Amino acid sequence: MSDKKKDKGVLEEVTTGEYKYGFVMDIESDQAVRGLTEETVRFISKKKNEPEWLLEFRLKAFRHWLTLEEPDWALLHHPPINYQDIIYYSAPKPKKELESLDEVDPELLDTFNKLGISLEEQKRLSGVAVDAVIDSVSVKTTFQDTLAKHDIIFCSITDAVQNYPDLVKKYLGTVVPYTDNYFAALNSAVFSDGSFCYIPKGVRCPIELSTYFRINAANTGQFERTLLIADEGGYVSYLEGCTAPMRDENQLHAAIVEIVTHDDAEIKYSTVQNWYPGSKEGKGGIYNFVTKRGLCKGRNSKISWTQVETGSAITWKYPSCILMGDNSVGEFYSVAVTNNYQQADTGTKMIHIGKNTKSTIISKGISAGKSNNSYRGLVRVTQKADNARNYSQCDSLLLGDQCGAHTFPYIKTGNDTAIVEHEATTSKISDDQLFYCQQRGIDMEKAIGLIVNGYAKQVLNKLPMEFAVEAQKLLAITLEGSVG
Amino acid sequence: MLLNIKNLHVSINGKEIIKGLNFSVNKGEVHAIMGPNGTGKSTLAAAITGREGYEITKGDIIYKGQVINDWSPDKRANEGVFLSFQYPIEIPGVSMTNFMRTALNAKREYLGKTPISAKDFLRKMEEKKKMVQIQSKLTNRSVNEGFSGGEKKKNEIFQMAMLEPELAILDETDSGLDIDALRVVAGGVNQLKSDKNAFIVITHYQRLLDYIVPDFVHVMYDGRIVKSGDKKLALELEDKGYEWIKDQFDN
Numbered sequence: 001m002s003d004k005k006k007d008k009g010v011l012e013e014v015t016t017g018e019y020k021y022g023f024v025m026d027i028e029s030d031q032a033v034r035g036l037t038e039e040t041v042r043f044i045s046k047k048k049n050e051p052e053w054l055l056e057f058r059l060k061a062f063r064h065w066l067t068l069e070e071p072d073w074a075l076l077h078h079p080p081i082n083y084q085d086i087i088y089y090s091a092p093k094p095k096k097e098l099e100s101l102d103e104v105d106p107e108l109l110d111t112f113n114k115l116g117i118s119l120e121e122q123k124r125l126s127g128v129a130v131d132a133v134i135d136s137v138s139v140k141t142t143f144q145d146t147l148a149k150h151d152i153i154f155c156s157i158t159d160a161v162q163n164y165p166d167l168v169k170k171y172l173g174t175v176v177p178y179t180d181n182y183f184a185a186l187n188s189a190v191f192s193d194g195s196f197c198y199i200p201k202g203v204r205c206p207i208e209l210s211t212y213f214r215i216n217a218a219n220t221g222q223f224e225r226t227l228l229i230a231d232e233g234g235y236v237s238y239l240e241g242c243t244a245p246m247r248d249e250n251q252l253h254a255a256i257v258e259i260v261t262h263d264d265a266e267i268k269y270s271t272v273q274n275w276y277p278g279s280k281e282g283k284g285g286i287y288n289f290v291t292k293r294g295l296c297k298g299r300n301s302k303i304s305w306t307q308v309e310t311g312s313a314i315t316w317k318y319p320s321c322i323l324m325g326d327n328s329v330g331e332f333y334s335v336a337v338t339n340n341y342q343q344a345d346t347g348t349k350m351i352h353i354g355k356n357t358k359s360t361i362i363s364k365g366i367s368a369g370k371s372n373n374s375y376r377g378l379v380r381v382t383q384k385a386d387n388a389r390n391y392s393q394c395d396s397l398l399l400g401d402q403c404g405a406h407t408f409p410y411i412k413t414g415n416d417t418a419i420v421e422h423e424a425t426t427s428k429i430s431d432d433q434l435f436y437c438q439q440r441g442i443d444m445e446k447a448i449g450l451i452v453n454g455y456a457k458q459v460l461n462k463l464p465m466e467f468a469v470e471a472q473k474l475l476a477i478t479l480e481g482s483v484g
Numbered sequence: 485m486l487l488n489i490k491n492l493h494v495s496i497n498g499k500e501i502i503k504g505l506n507f508s509v510n511k512g513e514v515h516a517i518m519g520p521n522g523t524g525k526s527t528l529a530a531a532i533t534g535r536e537g538y539e540i541t542k543g544d545i546i547y548k549g550q551v552i553n554d555w556s557p558d559k560r561a562n563e564g565v566f567l568s569f570q571y572p573i574e575i576p577g578v579s580m581t582n583f584m585r586t587a588l589n590a591k592r593e594y595l596g597k598t599p600i601s602a603k604d605f606l607r608k609m610e611e612k613k614k615m616v617q618i619q620s621k622l623t624n625r626s627v628n629e630g631f632s633g634g635e636k637k638k639n640e641i642f643q644m645a646m647l648e649p650e651l652a653i654l655d656e657t658d659s660g661l662d663i664d665a666l667r668v669v670a671g672g673v674n675q676l677k678s679d680k681n682a683f684i685v686i687t688h689y690q691r692l693l694d695y696i697v698p699d700f701v702h703v704m705y706d707g708r709i710v711k712s713g714d715k716k717l718a719l720e721l722e723d724k725g726y727e728w729i730k731d732q733f734d735n
Contacts, residue, residue, distance in 0.1 A: 430573075431536065431537075432573045433573050433575055435535055435536070435557060435573075436569065436572070436573035436575070436627075437558075437575075437583075437587075438534075438556065438557035438558040438561065439533055439557055439558075439561050439566070439567050439569075440561055440583070440587035440590075440643065440647065441558050441561035441562040441587050441590040441591045441594065441647070442558060442586055442587055442590045443556070443558045443590065444556075444558070446586065446590065450575070450578055450582075450583070450586060451575060451578065453577070453578070454575055454576055454577030454578035454626065455576065455577055456577070457577035457578075458577070
């Protein structure tokens with residue numbers, strides 16, 4: 001085949017590339033309960049040795065869930081989910097440990113290398129036994145020591161329920177009540193595990209927190225529940241997810257993240273989501289229905305969401321801010337990439353309640369293949385929110401001519417002093433740009449990676465440095481085809 | 485012979501634009517290609533650089549002894565073919581530094597070399613920027629974004645200096661340039677000129693050729709080279725205008 005013809009095919013190949021880096025984790029479960037009844041909920045709660053109030057919380061959520069119907073307003077299409085055919089609890093057994101990286105799928109290692117993931121990290125991710133003395137465990141311990149020194153609580157939510165029940169009880173469900181939506185009710189009834197973090201008054205967490213540094217971090221992808229609180233003047237930057245490819249046997253994911261910031265507190269929440277997106281033909285893949293919301297409860301508080309969404313067959317996710325405290329600030333920076341048959345309906349809600357509240361929304365959608373990518377956002381200024389300001393910018397980039405990009409901005413203002421700006425653009429990677437890069441010796445695939453990263457730069461810049469570098473590579477890999 | 489084009493026919497969307505063109509270039513030479521609008525000058529540049537949509541229906545482009553008709557644009561670039569664009573393209577969010585390093589390393593990878601070190605790269609950037617009088621800020625900006633017309637053209641010559649091509653094609657690099665910028669651009673080209681490379685300068689006007697002195701001047705009309713000569717031909721054209729050519733060949 002001539003180079004030229006090959007080139008012609010590259011764009012197509014790039015946009016129909018397979019997720020070749022997935023790997024299946026063999027999760028052996030000792031007990032499995034299929035289907036969802038009150039018994040299931042009681043079983044989960046009992047397994048986790050939960051206090052009565054939490055069982056009640058779960059049961060209320062379950063009973064409420066029974067009265068709800070799955071929402072259908074998003075621009076997403078999928079076969080009906082059979083909620084009675086799902087296993088809602090399985091105690092994860094330790095994975096079979098491999099002797100060395102030689103036993104790991106070479107393609108996976110290739111991806112790790114492309115992402116620049118360290119050897120130790122590669123071992124951890126692929127389940128290779130590591131020497132407990134010099135490996136990441138000791139790193140984790142060091143982190144735990146640092147956190148303890150500042151009285152920062154960072155543990156699994158299961159542990160938090162046991163060790164800090166008052167804190168959990170005080171905040172759980174206050175930002176995302178179980179009545180919020182169908183998937184929030186479901187999560188509230190059956191959530192498996194997740195992270196809990198409490199930053200005490202006046203403490204700036206000196207390190208970036210990620211689940212990686214949480215000892216006993218179990219595989220809790222399915223019904224994850226995260227609760228982060230920054231007390232007065234507290235600050236933390238929290239990283240969720242991993243650029244490394246993640247595959248999970250459970251198709252349905254319904255997570256909740258709740259964040260509360262008190263006076264002068266700030267939380268930065270960064271996500272890289274790279275769950276299995278399904279095959280090139282659109283078979284399989286994770287359905288990811290996530291409710292993420294932050295409450296700027298105190299004056300001058302700030303919550304900032306940054307997300308890079310590249311995985312999942314279906315993404316339904318709207319990290320939002322309720323700007324209750326006067327002068328509080330909400331931010332949402334998002335890059336969402338869809339390829340092949342992926343569908344994403346994602347965006348944010350900024351609810352201005354306090355005076356002089358400010359919000360910024362920067363959303364960058366990238367669609368390729370036969371995928372559909374929607375931005376859906378609400379900016380609401382309530383009656384008392386004097387001098388509220390919002391700036392929204394929603395850009396869509398199309399690769400090829402069989403994908404879709406959609407923008408659904410909703411603006412509701414109940415206060416005359418509000419200033420709300422919305423800008424939106426839709427563009428394609430032009431042949432001119434590609435040829436310009438190629439004429440400088442950069443091949444088609446690298447050129448697409450370069451242009452896409454340039455397009456997403458405004459958002460990638462908001463990620464913590466190390467994360468940003470990995471995310472850049474991830475964007476290029478996500479759009480990479482199986483050339484050859 | 486560096487470049488040898490034999491009986492080249494090129495079509496865009498089925499319409500023939502270049503209709504049997506013969507043309508050859510040796511190392512150390514500067515060729516000017518002149519001619520009225522719409523005679524196929526830019527199409528020739530696109531065909532040599534391998535732009536998609538420019539279909540070679542007949543004939544061969546032979547570069548360094550190999551027929552390159554089917555080579556991808558990036559392969560041609562990495563083999564030393566460079567095009568200074570008539571309208572340089574903007575790539576938002578991609579810094580010139582990143583762009584140049586990616587391009588330079590792509591070429592090094594193609595040639596089986598290791599990536600350039602950050603130190604060497606920056607030194608090279610500084611050196612080449614001086615050559616075309618680019619202020620240091622330029623390289624922190626996105627590729628061509630927010631550049632003035634003159635800056636864009638200087639930036640093309642800067643990239644040429646960085647990539648050190650063997651065959652450089654300047655497509656109307658003089659259009660939209662004031663006389664000062666023209667001098668800078670021409671000065672850059674003259675510094676890069678050697679017996680190891682060759683230039684094809686596409687232009688409407690004799691003006692540029694006062695600064696970049698051609699060894700050969702060719703006149704294109706209706707998809708062919710209809711007249712060739714030395715630099716005096718450019719002056720003659722300037723004097724008589726393109727009507728002179730049109731009258732000669734339309735009948």
